[in-house]
Amino acid sequence: MTASPVYVLVHPDGRAEWGDQISTAEKALGPHGIGRAFLTDDARLRIATSDCALLLREEYPANPFASAVLAHVAGIPAQVAPETRGPVALFGYDNRNEWDNTRPLSDDERALITKALSIAGCTVD
Known part of the structure; x- marks a missing residue:
């Protein structure tokens, strides 16, 4: 883990x-x-995923690990x-960060x- 992570990326294989x-x-x-969305209405966390992941099902495999992580956090x-x-x-x-909108x-x-x-059974690199 980096000293001040701003994100965690969950892959379909659980990494x-x-x-x-x-x-x-x-x-x-x-x-x-x-595509980006807030995790919950009052969250300071956002989700980012491919805009076409739900449409291009052959190219983007199901990611039950991410679903489980997001559910627990939400x-x-x-x-x-x-x-x-x-x-x-x-x-x-962070909506005040005009360059990339992230914060630690x-x-x-x-x-x-x-x-x-x-809980989701992920392995962390």
């Missing part, structure tokens, strides 16, 4: 990696554009989590995400 440059995670999301049951496909990034969001994850966020990765 997860922390990073401090969101552009690195965005490259891993694929060539079809990037505080919802994994059974009702939305489908995710391809790599998925969860990152700290807080210690509490990292602890919660670490627990979620463990």
